Amino acid sequence: MTEQPAATPPAETTQAKPAARKGPRGQVTIFSNWCKGCSICVSFCPTGVLVLDEDEHPVVAYPEKCTACHWCDTHCPDFAIVVKKIE
Numbered sequence: 606m607t608e609q610p611a612a613t614p615p616a617e618t619t620q621a622k623p624a625a626r627k628g629p630r631g632q633v634t635i636f637s638n639w640c641k642g643c644s645i646c647v648s649f650c651p652t653g654v655l656v657l658d659e660d661e662h663p664v665v666a667y668p669e670k671c672t673a674c675h676w677c678d679t680h681c682p683d684f685a686i687v688v689k690k691i692e
């Protein structure tokens with residue numbers, strides 16, 4: 606049995622960029638004058654787009670994570686959040 610030579614790593618490696626997330630994205634708008642701060646949207650957004658600010662009102666902290674699932678705008682009791690599908 607012949608021994609295989611150990612593989613040597615390439616002298617130079619290129620750093621691959623992380624793949625862009627596929628799938629739909631959404632643009633989230635919060636109408637703060639209508640929002641009562643119930644936090645339903647923050648609690649149930651499946652991707653964690655929204656966080657509460659110091660006044661306990663939602664802000665769009667991670668817009669790039671929105672998948673335009675429309676959970677938040679279909680469940681907001683005050684119609685204070687709107688999501689527009691952008692791709």
Ligand code: SF4
Binds near residue numbers: 635639643682683685
């Ligand atoms: S669900 Fe509507 S009213 Fe409640 S915190 Fe979110 S935007 Fe405001």
Ligand code: SF4
Binds near residue numbers: 631653654655671677
């Ligand atoms: S549309 Fe879905 S992913 Fe986007 S903010 Fe609302 S609940 Fe989160």
